[in-house]
Amino acid sequence: MARFGYTLMTEQSGPRQLVDYAVSAEQAGFDFEVSSDHYSPWLASQGHAPNAWPVLGAVAHATDTVQLYSYVTCPTIRYHPAIIAQQAATVQNLADGRFTLGVGSGENLNEHVVGQGWPTIGRRLDMLAEAIKLIRELLTGDLIDFRGEFYEVDSARIWDVPDVPVTIAVSMTGPKSVERLAVAADHLINVAPDRETVAGWHQRRQITGVLPEGRVIGQVPVCWDPDRDTAVARAHEQFRWFGGGWAVNADLPTPAGFAAATRYVRPDDVSAAIPCGPDLDAIVAAVAPYVHAGFTDVALVQIGDEGQQAFLDEAAKPLLAALRAEFD
Secondary structure, three states: OOEEEEEEEEOOHHHHHHHHHHHHHHHHHHEEEEEOOOOOOOOOOOOOOHHHHHHHHHHHHHHHOEEEEOOOOOOOOOOOOOHHHHHHHHHHHHHHOOOOEEOOOOOOOHHOOOOOOOOOHHHHHHHHHHHHHHHHHOOOOEEEEEEEOOOOEEEOOOOOOOOOOOOEEEOOOOOOHHHHHHHOOEEEEEEEEOHHHHHHHHOOOHHHHOOOOOOOEEEEEEOOOOHHHHHHHHHHHHHHHHHHOOOHHHHHHHHHHHHHHHOOOOOOHHHOOEEOOOOOOHHHHHHHHHHHHHOOOEEEOOOOOOOOHHHHHHHHHHHHHEEEEEEE
16 A cells, blocks of 8 residues: 655745644654755745754654655765764654655755756766765764765764664666666655656666565645635746756756746646646546556645645545545
């Protein structure tokens, strides 16, 4: 049976609100919660970008049962992998074993801010593979000296190693990333219902003869509201960047760049791609391609801070009931 999650969108809400939403989402019955990790929102109209890691720590402390994911952190440029290892261990301790570290190769929007440039995709994948190797070594709690092509650590040790090991989910969006990263990951992340990537991921792991199946975690944007026109307007204002696709979105450097790239996107274009309004069946239909492609976990993104609590209070429980009835 598929599991259904809630997205803590750091681009559209402040840190206190995110913790409150996390508690409400757990009470509504979501199985897990994922947190984005951005330095900037995609569009200025979203208006927020708190640091994800203090938020995850607060959420871990404020909740009891939901599984938690970073979705996703780039551990290669803005963060050094040694810092990510320490942060992941700390959140896992606070969460009593409920945390999974989700990582990816990043977006220019967030990584360029530290002045280290924006590498090619091939180089970013190599950096990510090395970062994952270093993070895993550090999470053993051993004293580590590491000399790689991209990273070095000297006499580094994670002192507070959690009793439950941190598993690592990796964002993979095509055959190149699957070939490079499949065996480095415990779980697969993909934001498109890409059956070929899921099949390739399983095949690469099965070849080893020892690696377990792992989970496949996806994400679906929705804009629930009692009034459909309000939902369409909000989705257009805050989420029209979504249609650009990963290849475009990964390279744009600023919210102004996203605004320029999406200036001709119409409200009708957004509502054709994202379920908007009160119809829960439309949301179930949007989730179906992911389940049918082999995703074990699907996180919903409720677009916009305005109406977020109403979604959790009014729509979440009947929506979860409908999803579980459909995909049980």
